[in-house]
Amino acid sequence: MESTSSNNNVSQALVIIILSMTVVLILLVSYAKNILLFLGIIKQHGPQDDDKTEKDSSKSEIPDNKEATKSKDTNQLNKMATSKKDRTVSKSKFTHEHLVATLKSHTGIISDMHFSPNGKYLASCADDRSIYVWIIKDFLNNSSKSIRVNVDYDHATKLCFSPDNKAFLVTLFSEETIRVYKMAKKEDGTLGKIQSAFDFPEKCPHEVLTIGIASTGLYVMTCYKNPIIKIWDIKGTLLTSIDTLQMNHTHGRVSPCGRFVACSGFTSEVKVWEVTFSKTNEFKETTKAFQLGSHTSTIYSFDFNNDSTRMATISKDGTWKLWDTNIDYKRRQDPKLLRTWNCQSSFVGSSLLCLSANGLSVAIANHGSVYIYNVYDEDCDRIEDLCIGDIVAVEFSPSNAHLAVCTEKSIFVFHNVKGLKGFIKDLKLKIQSASTTSMKERIKEQINTAMTQLASLDK
Numbered sequence: 335m336e337s338t339s340s341n342n343n344v345s346q347a348l349v350i351i352i353l354s355m356t357v358v359l360i361l362l363v364s365y366a367k368n369i370l371l372f373l374g375i376i377k378q379h380g381p382q383d384d385d386k387t388e389k390d391s392s393k394s395e396i397p398d399n400k401e402a403t404k405s406k407d408t409n410q411l412n413k414m415a416t417s418k419k420d421r422t423v424s425k426s427k428f429t430h431e432h433l434v435a436t437l438k439s440h441t442g443i444i445s446d447m448h449f450s451p452n453g454k455y456l457a458s459c460a461d462d463r464s465i466y467v468w469i470i471k472d473f474l475n476n477s478s479k480s481i482r483v484n485v486d487y488d489h490a491t492k493l494c495f496s497p498d499n500k501a502f503l504v505t506l507f508s509e510e511t512i513r514v515y516k517m518a519k520k521e522d523g524t525l526g527k528i529q530s531a532f533d534f535p536e537k538c539p540h541e542v543l544t545i546g547i548a549s550t551g552l553y554v555m556t557c558y559k560n561p562i563i564k565i566w567d568i569k570g571t572l573l574t575s576i577d578t579l580q581m582n583h584t585h586g587r588v589s590p591c592g593r594f595v596a597c598s599g600f601t602s603e604v605k606v607w608e609v610t611f612s613k614t615n616e617f618k619e620t621t622k623a624f625q626l627g628s629h630t631s632t633i634y635s636f637d638f639n640n641d642s643t644r645m646a647t648i649s650k651d652g653t654w655k656l657w658d659t660n661i662d663y664k665r666r667q668d669p670k671l672l673r674t675w676n677c678q679s680s681f682v683g684s685s686l687l688c689l690s691a692n693g694l695s696v697a698i699a700n701h702g703s704v705y706i707y708n709v710y711d712e713d714c715d716r717i718e719d720l721c722i723g724d725i726v727a728v729e730f731s732p733s734n735a736h737l738a739v740c741t742e743k744s745i746f747v748f749h750n751v752k753g754l755k756g757f758i759k760d761l762k763l764k765i766q767s768a769s770t771t772s773m774k775e776r777i778k779e780q781i782n783t784a785m786t787q788l789a790s791l792d793k
């Protein structure tokens with residue numbers, strides 16, 4: 335009897351030892367996994383490829399229109415109504431007669447998108463730690479080239495291209511600073527590796543609304559939600575801070591001529607400052623230049639055309655306006671209001687606005703829809719219910735031919751048909767005032783080309 339009880343004791347002890355060893359082992363394994371994760375050896379948010387490698391045309395990169403419309407963004411439409419399981423099954427499509435391409439690759443929420451000044455690239459960043467640079471020529475051709483950049487242990491929130499198209503700047507979420515990425519070219523002139531070059535030494539700790547670089551290459555601007563604009567030199571030294579007295583900001587930009595920075599906010603004006611430099615390019619000062627002020631409520635957004643001679647504004651007062659800013663503000667000339675349009679009555683909350691390079695088209699994004707105008711017509715083209723949430727960004731391509739609309743999940747590129755119609759009207763007005771017959775002939779040719787283009791798009 336005694337021996338069996340001691341045998342029992344021994345086997346009980348053995349069981350306890352084995353159990354506790356198993357527990358220790360499990361703890362060790364999970365601990366080790368965390369360490370590896372921390373060291374980045376295992377990539378949890380698994381970028382499929384090595385850092386900064388170029389991806390060649392793989393179907394999965396940019397699906398063609400058919401495929402693209404199947405999945406995420408239209409899923410977004412169904413998000414509210416359906417469960418996660420249903421979403422992968424439901425394949426309702428977003429289609430539009432003017433849709434050119436749907437760019438999707440980000441797995442996280444996209445926070446910003448911009449064209450490069452030369453119109454060759456489109457870049458976007460998301461909270462999945464990725465930045466994508468798309469090659470416009472390729473996606474217009476149904477091909478699918480983009481370059482992925484991984485932002486390690488962080489993600490980019492806002493971005494802008496340098497004026498020479500050889501670099502871009504991003505604001506980093508965790509580091510709270512600005513990082514410069516250089517875009518190398520291959521021997522055949524195509525885009526090569528994209529690598530981080532350096533971080534700005536100073537932090538920019540408040541929430542950045544927009545970042546921009548002057549076309550002169552002399553300064554970088556960051557505009558924050560709280561009413562401050564900071565001006566940096568391109569190495570990241572803070573030159574000055576402007577307290578804009580706007581209560582809070584809704585938008586900020588550098589003018590394409592590089593002379594001005596502007597912001598809108600709680601007040602009903604867009605305020606514009608000139609950033610001045612000495613002849614030897616030493617920063618001097620910022621001075622109040624002019625303001626756009628005939629709205630009666632908060633301005634949500636504004637934009638310049640490519641030579642800063644036109645601006646457009648959109649306000650909570652239910653209107654949007656076109657301005658002539660080809661003025662000599664030093665002689666106390668004020669911007670001239672050219673025309674006011676009423677916004678759609680269906681608008682809710684704030685809106686985004688962009689003006690095309692030639693100053694002839696305006697796109698307004700409100701909630702999940704976009705409205706495209708030209709400056710000669712009262713009415714607009716509509717792209718409705720693109721997404722459930724708010725549209726993140728809208729921008730015309732520098733060639734005026736396309737409009738990119740960025741939702742949280744993907745980027746849609748459309749033909750700017752409304753803008754082409756405006757361009758034709760503009761040419762027809764120009765032909766009337768053309769002084770020589772050769773000039774008239776040239777404009778006539780342009781009109782014919784544009785009409786042919788329009789006929790092929792506007793079926």
Ligand SMILES: *[C@@H]1O[C@H](CO)[C@@H](O)[C@H](O)[C@H]1NC(C)=O
Pocket residue numbers: 471472474475
């Ligand atoms: C599309 O590809 C063809 C053939 O490679 C090329 O000739 C054409 O210029 C491309 N079009 C655009 C818009 O890039």
Ligand SMILES: *[C@@H]1O[C@H](CO)[C@@H](O)[C@H](O)[C@H]1NC(C)=O
Pocket residue numbers: 398399474475476
């Ligand atoms: C791209 O694909 C669409 C649909 O498949 C087609 O209609 C269009 O002509 C193609 N565009 C080019 C430039 O190949």
Ligand SMILES: *[C@@H]1O[C@H](CO)[C@@H](O)[C@H](O)[C@H]1NC(C)=O
Pocket residue numbers: 581582600
């Ligand atoms: C800006 O400030 C005003 C006044 O304090 C406030 O009513 C408004 O909601 C603020 N807007 C944003 C976008 O924070």
Ligand SMILES: *[C@@H]1O[C@H](CO)[C@@H](O)[C@H](O)[C@H]1NC(C)=O
Pocket residue numbers: 640641691692733734
């Ligand atoms: C602005 O755009 C127009 C038309 O698209 C173009 O002719 C002109 O050269 C551009 N100007 C600048 C400064 O980029």
